[in-house]
Amino acid sequence: MKYISTRNNKKTYNFIETFLNGLALDGGLYIPKKIPRLSSATLNRLSKLNYNDLAYEIIKIYTGNTFSNNELKKIIKISYKKFNSNNVVKFSRVKKFNLVELYHGPTLAFKDIAMQVIGNMYEVILSKSKNRINLITATSGDTGAAAIDAVKNKKNLRIFVLHPKGKVSAMQRKLMTTVNSKNVFNIAVKGSFDDCQTLVKSMFNDRHFRRSINMSGVNSINWARIVVQIVYYFYSHFRLSERNKRSVFSVPTGNFGDIYAGYIAYKMGLPISKLIIAVNENNLLYKFLKNGIYKPSKVKFSISPSMDIQVASNFERLISSYYNNNSKKISELMNQLTSKGSYKIDKIILKKIRNIFYSKSINAENTKKTIKLVYQYNHKILDPHTSVGLKALEEYYLNNIKKSENLFCLETAHPAKFGETIYKILRKNPVISGEISKNLKKKEFFKVLPNNLNKIKNYIRANRLH
Ligand SMILES: *Cc1c(COP(=O)(O)O)cnc(C)c1O
Numbered sequence: 490m491k492y493i494s495t496r497n498n499k500k501t502y503n504f505i506e507t508f509l510n511g512l513a514l515d516g517g518l519y520i521p522k523k524i525p526r527l528s529s530a531t532l533n534r535l536s537k538l539n540y541n542d543l544a545y546e547i548i549k550i551y552t553g554n555t556f557s558n559n560e561l562k563k564i565i566k567i568s569y570k571k572f573n574s575n576n577v578v579k580f581s582r583v584k585k586f587n588l589v590e591l592y593h594g595p596t597l598a599f600k601d602i603a604m605q606v607i608g609n610m611y612e613v614i615l616s617k618s619k620n621r622i623n624l625i626t627a628t629s630g631d632t633g634a635a636a637i638d639a640v641k642n643k644k645n646l647r648i649f650v651l652h653p654k655g656k657v658s659a660m661q662r663k664l665m666t667t668v669n670s671k672n673v674f675n676i677a678v679k680g681s682f683d684d685c686q687t688l689v690k691s692m693f694n695d696r697h698f699r700r701s702i703n704m705s706g707v708n709s710i711n712w713a714r715i716v717v718q719i720v721y722y723f724y725s726h727f728r729l730s731e732r733n734k735r736s737v738f739s740v741p742t743g744n745f746g747d748i749y750a751g752y753i754a755y756k757m758g759l760p761i762s763k764l765i766i767a768v769n770e771n772n773l774l775y776k777f778l779k780n781g782i783y784k785p786s787k788v789k790f791s792i793s794p795s796m797d798i799q800v801a802s803n804f805e806r807l808i809s810s811y812y813n814n815n816s817k818k819i820s821e822l823m824n825q826l827t828s829k830g831s832y833k834i835d836k837i838i839l840k841k842i843r844n845i846f847y848s849k850s851i852n853a854e855n856t857k858k859t860i861k862l863v864y865q866y867n868h869k870i871l872d873p874h875t876s877v878g879l880k881a882l883e884e885y886y887l888n889n890i891k892k893s894e895n896l897f898c899l900e901t902a903h904p905a906k907f908g909e910t911i912y913k914i915l916r917k918n919p920v921i922s923g924e925i926s927k928n929l930k931k932k933e934f935f936k937v938l939p940n941n942l943n944k945i946k947n948y949i950r951a952n953r954l955h
Pocket of ligand 1: 598599600630631632709741742743744745746747748795796874901902
C-alpha cells in the first residue's frame with residue numbers, strides 16, 4: 490500500500506512514514522494512493538469473522554508488511570483485552586435504530602478503539618528501529634485520555650497533550666490528569682480546542698522544531714486512526730444487516746475522522762447508503778452540504794464538547810477524494826482557506842457528495858429532549874454526543890420513510906463522561922465501574938500555559954525525551 494499527501498500526489502510514502510509523521514511535511518494529510526475495493530466473495534468471507542479477526546484482515550490491507558502477521562495479531566489481541574466486551578463493541582436498540590456502543594474501552598469513548606492499537610504499534614515500531622519520539626496531540630477531551638492510556642509507561646516515547654482549559658468535562662480532564670506516569674505531560678491551554686489544534690499544527694509545520702524533538706502525532710489526522718476505525722462499520726453491518734438492505738450510519742462529528750472512516754468502508758465496497766454528519770451548533774459541515782462553502786467561524790461551546798470544532802481537519806481528505814486526488818486543486822482550495830477564510834467547491838462535486846452524505850445540526854434543546862425521551866421510554870442514558878447522532882438519524886428517517894435500510898447510530902461515549910450535563914437533564918448520575926471512579930480520585934498533574942506557541946514549545950523542549 491502506497492500513500493500520498495493531499496497536497497502532493499507525486500511523492501509516495503509507506504505506512505510507517507505516514508504513521509510516524511502524522512501530518513505530511515507539505516501541510517497535507519496522508520491518503521492511500523488507491524483505496525482497494527473488496528470483492529463480494531471477500532466481503533462474504535469477512536462477514537463471518539469475530540471482531541479481532543476482522544480487524545486483523547482490514548488493518549493488514551493498509552499496513553502491508555510493516556508488521557509480521559503474528560505481530561499484527563498480537564497488537565490487536567493485547568489492545569482489545571482491556572475492553573469490557575469480547576467483541577470490542579456491543580449493540581443496543583432504541584425503536585428502529587441500532588446503537589453501536591463504542592465506549593467499552595479504558596477511557597469510555599470510541600477513541601480507545603483506535604488509540605490502543607496505535608499505542609501498541611508504536612511500541613513494536615520503536616523497539617525495532619531503536620527510535621525515540623515525542624508525541625504531541627491536541628484534544629477536545631477524549632483523544633487525550635485515550636492516547637495517554639494507550640502509551641502510559643511505554644518505553645522510548647513521551648506524550649504531551651494540549652487540552653482547552655476549562656472546556657472539557659471534569660471526568661474527561663481527570664481521565665487525563667490523574668495518570669501519574671513519567672512519560673505523560675498534560676498542558677491546559679488558555680484557549681479553545683481549535684487553538685490547541687492550531688498550536689499543534691504550527692509545531693508540525695515547523696520542520697526545525699519537529700526534527701529537533703523527533704515529533705510524532707496521534708490526532709485524528711493520523712491515518713492509522715482512520716484505518717482502525719473502519720473496522721466497526723464492517724462489523725456492525727455484518728452482524729445486524731437484514732437481507733440485502735444497505736446501511737445508514739449516523740455519526741456524531743467534530744474533526745470528521747470517525748465518519749471519514751465510514752466513507753472509506755463505503756469506498757471499499759461495504760453497502761452503505763448514507764453517512765449522516767450529525768453536528769451540534771458548530772454546524773459548518775451542515776452548511777457546507779447546503780451551499781458547498783467551507784467556512785469556519787467562531788467556536789460555540791455546547792453540551793457536546795468533543796464536537797465543539799470549527800476546523801474539521803479530515804475534511805480535506807474527503808474533498809481530495811472527490812477531486813480524484815488532484816493535489817494542485819486541493820492546495821489551491823487550502824490556500825484560499827488560509828487567505829480568505831473559506832473555499833467553495835464545484836456544484837457537480839457537491840451533488841456527488843450529497844449522494845452519500847446527509848447532515849443535521851441538533852441544538853442543545855433537542856439534544857436534551859432526546860436524552861430525556863430515550864431514558865423515559867428505553868431506560869437507556871445517552872451521552873450528549875450520541876444524542877445528537879440519534880436525533881439526526883431520527884430526522885433522516887422521518888424524511889426518507891420509503892427507504893428500507895439498516896439504521897445505525899454510533900454511540901461515541903459513555904454518559905458518565907458527561908455526568909454533570911446528564912445530572913442536570915435527568916437528575917441521575919450514570920454509573921461507572923468502581924476501578925475507574927477510584928482512579929479518578931487521585932491527584933491531578935497538569936501545567937497551565939497561555940495560548941502562546943513559543944511558551945508551549947519551550948515547555949515541550951525542556952521536558953522532551955532526548
Ligand atoms: C472525538 C469525538 C467525537 C467526534 O469525532 P471526530 O472523529 O472528531 O469527528 C464525537 N463524540 C465523542 C464522544 C468524541 O470523543
